[in-house]
Amino acid sequence: MAHDWQPDLEQLLDEHQSMVFSLALRMTGDRGLAEEVAQDVFLELDSHKGKMKSPDHARFWLRQVAVNRSTDALRRRKVRGVDLWVELEDGHASRAEERLSPVSTRLEHLLTTLPEAQRAALILRYQEDMLPEEIAAALDAPVATVKSHLQRGLKLLRSKATNHLREFIRGA
Amino acid sequence: MVHEEMDDFEQELKQALQRRPAPPSLKRRVMERRVQRRSPSQMVWMRLAATLLIVALLGGGLRWGMEQREERRKGEEAKRQVMVALRITGRALNQVNTRLAAHDRGGE
Numbered sequence: 001m002a003h004d005w006q007p008d009l010e011q012l013l014d015e016h017q018s019m020v021f022s023l024a025l026r027m028t029g030d031r032g033l034a035e036e037v038a039q040d041v042f043l044e045l046d047s048h049k050g051k052m053k054s055p056d057h058a059r060f061w062l063r064q065v066a067v068n069r070s071t072d073a074l075r076r077r078k079v080r081g082v083d084l085w086v087e088l089e090d091g092h093a094s095r096a097e098e099r100l101s102p103v104s105t106r107l108e109h110l111l112t113t114l115p116e117a118q119r120a121a122l123i124l125r126y127q128e129d130m131l132p133e134e135i136a137a138a139l140d141a142p143v144a145t146v147k148s149h150l151q152r153g154l155k156l157l158r159s160k161a162t163n164h165l166r167e168f169i170r171g172a
Numbered sequence: 173m174v175h176e177e178m179d180d181f182e183q184e185l186k187q188a189l190q191r192r193p194a195p196p197s198l199k200r201r202v203m204e205r206r207v208q209r210r211s212p213s214q215m216v217w218m219r220l221a222a223t224l225l226i227v228a229l230l231g232g233g234l235r236w237g238m239e240q241r242e243e244r245r246k247g248e249e250a251k252r253q254v255m256v257a258l259r260i261t262g263r264a265l266n267q268v269n270t271r272l273a274a275h276d277r278g279g280e
Binding site: 009010013014017018019020021022025026031035038039042043046101103104105107108111122123126127154157158161 | 181182184185186187188189190191192193194195197198199201202203205206209
């Protein structure tokens, strides 16, 4: 079917770079890798521009591909035996990170320790404010599976957070 | 669960997962890589064109060779047919010759 919308890469970058980078950062836990993934995602979008039907479709596609490419990047890293989850807070920390409360910072770190599927579901739910049905479409998974990932992920994160915050309070 | 109101923990998680600004270099790097990527794509087209040219030349050469072989085969066939015709004609002439000689002997 013909569609009139003509995507412009620069405009899409301006609109969605923060979303794509944040998804990649939360999925990989590594700023450098997240930036690489984000670049790759936008270049892939540039190659598939003709298939984008609307701004909403482009945003959906970017979310989906950002999560998938992050997962791919993590698997490649695991194959190469590189340690993960080390760079969420590094010298390039942004002002937004500096504004985060210690609890939020810890939660963000703990999130990176969850299994990939649970992590992806939680990130899409709480970063992107997506409904389980939308997450299911983006992850190409049944809604029931997504709901289960959300519940289990939240439960696991809550329990990890309780233990860590107890240590945090004791250490303070 | 998800449609229900978020509890404090979920609110805290939502707060923790606010979008981060992308590095300022991200857009520039994407645009640079996009330009770099176009050059290799031109290379790909050139390679494709060169490959097609080589294939066309090889195909043309092959066809020319086949046509030459076919011409040679037709020539050989024509030569064979001429030889057969000559043999038949020679035999017929010999028979005529023999009959004429016999006729001459009968007449004497």
